[in-house]
Amino acid sequence: MSDLDIDRLGRRAEAMLDELAAISEEPDRLTRRYLTPEHKRAAHLVAQWMAEAGMATQEDAVATVRGHYPMAGEAPGANAVPRLLIGSHIDTVINAGKYDGMLGVVCGILAVEHFRDAGRRFPFAIDVLAFGDEEGVRFPTVLSSSAAVAGAYEPRWLEGQDRDGVTLGQALADYGLDPAAIPTAAMSRDEALAYVEIHIEQGPVLEHQEAPLGVVTSIAGQFRTRVTVSGMAGHAGTVPMPLRQDALLAASEMMLMAESIAKAHPEAAMVATVGQIGVKPGAINVIPDRVEFVLDLRAASDAPRHAALESFTARAEALAAARGCAVAFETYHDCPTAACAPWLQDGLAASMESLGLAAPRLVSGAGHDGQAMARLTDFAMMFVRCKGGISHNPLEFATVADMGAAVAALIRFIEGFAPSRPKT
Known part of the structure; x- marks a missing residue:
């Protein structure tokens, strides 16, 4: 069994998700679209949490919030530092649930906080990424934030309009960002050791198998x-x-x-x-x-x-x-269909098994930022059981116990992460 306080981790995650869910464009339901004032408020809250967890924070040219936990012996301001990337998104669909995307960001912050409290650093840095445009609800773009990090941003996206006729380029400028600076958001392959994302399953497989967590093999x-x-x-x-x-x-x-x-x-x-x-x-x-x-x-x-x-x-x-x-x-x-790296799948499975949990493997029918990040580095995903497989719906639900197990498994994964392993 684990020496981690899984219940405490789960309750911390739940409290943070409740606080994020209160930031909405609509008073009676959760709607938070990319580059809206509500997105900016959520981004500032996430940056605050990252800083409190011991990370240096910044917001890149497409409004991705980045928290950086330095590697052992890292010099201040060092460039091209090898880093493990952990992330997900903070935008939502219309009338959303509070777990989709946000859970992955919160889990990353809580894992880093654990290592900060323990005074532990690793031979690699840890970056937690909070992407802003995964759902593609406001503009005719999908995964544009993670595509920018992967160096695959398409300039034509800037001309896309929302329903009010506002272009993506104008929305970025209104947010306070410079579209011309988007290339600066890209990471190099030398920097990015791997990308890992935690996400609710958005399907019924884990619940049917009575498994709290699962390892994703590929994304449709x-x-x-x-x-x-x-x-x-x-x-x-x-x-x-x-x-x-x-x-x-x-x-x-x-x-x-x-x-x-x-x-x-x-x-x-x-x-x-x-x-x-x-x-x-x-x-x-x-x-x-x-x-x-x-x-x-x-x-x-x-x-x-x-x-x-x-x-x-x-x-x-x-x-x-x-x-x-x-x-x-x-x-x-x-x-395109994106395959999760086998060596990272194995690492996630081992982390779950170290907690006494099964590690079933399953395909993701939903799209995720990992599909864009696959252009940059190897990636993998951990799924968390959700009630009834319901998502993109206010009825979306994950238990405190399952969320705590996800944070604990991520902590164990980071402890066992071997960045010297060759990429596939």
């Missing part, structure tokens, strides 16, 4: 494709049904078709979702002439995912033509 690949269907507006009472060019009906058939494509590929764990749709002109008595929706398509391997998108676009064009409509596609996010 993902497309986000904006689909625009154009028809002809007309009077709802005077245009006969056979003569209509109804963009909404055409779009509805496309969404059902996307569902059928995903259901046809259970071997790839494929899923298709439409969670955002806009209809114009949006009047009760007018036939819709323009519909925009975003297709979120994911699979456990990339070949069937690409084939599915090709099938969707071809069949959507046929459906549009049959109704006298046109359709256009813009795939603005294509994140």
